[in-house]
Amino acid sequence: MRLRILTAATALLAAGSAALVGCSSDTGVAAGAAKGGSGENGLAASSAVGELKVDTAARDLLPDGVRKSNVLKVGGSTDIAPYLSVNGKNLVGVEADFMTALGRTLGVKFEVGNTKFAAMVPGLQSRRFDVAMADFSDTLERQKQVTFVDYTRAGQILIVPKGNPLKLKAVADLCGHSAAGPTGSLSVDIAMAQSKKCTDSGEGAVNVQRYPTAAESALALQSGRIDTLAIDYGIASSLVQQSQGKLQLTGGLFGKGFHGAAFRKDDQALQKAFTAAFTTLMKNGTYKRILDHWNLPQMSLDKVVTNGATE
Structure with missing residues (x-):
């Protein structure tokens, strides 16, 4: 074969x-x-x-x-x-x-x-x-x-800059912040759904950004273009390991x-x-x-x- x-x-x-x-x-x-x-x-x-x-x-x-x-x-x-x-x-x-x-x-x-x-x-x-x-x-x-x-x-999890300066721990914390994920991914769908929940409750929308790949989304996070990255747990673990201490996981799994x-x-x-x-x-x-x-x-x-x- x-x-x-x-x-x-x-x-x-x-x-x-x-x-x-x-x-x-x-x-x-x-x-x-x-x-x-x-x-x-x-x-x-x-x-x-x-x-x-x-x-x-x-x-x-x-x-x-x-x-x-x-x-x-x-x-x-x-x-x-x-x-x-x-x-x-x-x-x-x-x-x-x-x-x-x-x-x-x-x-x-x-x-x-x-x-x-x-x-x-x-x-x-x-x-x-x-x-x-x-x-x-x-x-x-x-x-x-x-x-x-x-x-x-x-399952999905949030990735944030080391130290988690904005104290983001859950999808509900994304109101008024920027989040990203690969184009067409479940990560983006979850962020968009949360953005609607935010605006429906009178809070700021989630600035949802899309990148071609998870790697490019992580680079956007490291460069400060976004506040957090919502992504599959397995991918998240790999991206954090590759960041050489610049990124960390936060909160628990969601979107199971x-x-x-x-x-x-x-x-x-x-x-x-x-x-x-x-x-x-x-x-x-x-x-x-x-x-x-x-x-x-x-x-x-x-x-x-x-x-x-x-x-």
Whole structure:
């Protein structure tokens, strides 16, 4: 099996800053990745994945076209550590491990195209790819157009400058302040919803700013252009570690929900195949090993959930 990662512009290959590597596009390329890669399938899968055999029962559930081509086209953002990001010529992260494990279990090749959050659902509907995944949050709004097979828990948290000078600890504290998140992300949706609550109660609106990536949002916070960044907990932990002491987490988790793989509503065969494959990975211990390896055990689910978001 071999995962093909399409080549991005040479300017991105040469870029050394986190901001440039973090730029994502919706053109179907994996930014910063070279074709092929040195790891298996172009992925640098961690040791947590281990040796896996094809689950014939799960593979038999795949649509006829996928079984004949042995290829699954995936839309996912490739610039979000620790989920899926570029490291040299490979894609790495918890989602890279899941894709490797799924590929081995289903006996298919994953063809990944770097895709912004806002382009995930349109890309599915236009059939540019078969599945959208990698830190993709299940929401009621998205459920109107796609079906989610949820495989991890999710939650948001605030990042603030070191020392938390504005004493921000919860979403309710954002009134009259500026907050940011990646364009098309759940983080932005939550900030916008809070802004309405603020104005409805006579307080100042939240100045919601959007940046192409989480990395660029963090840079805006470090430079003082925004007061706080609301983001997925896993991403937040990684960004704080990379800030060299300039940023910190604050408050507790909010916006709790699920990360899932999204499919066209009529693609029930592929939904069933992914559910079966993830169930196999949960039963044989691979699922737990992957989350533990990336220090994300709190994201674990006991079983796969379809359209788990309810609010």
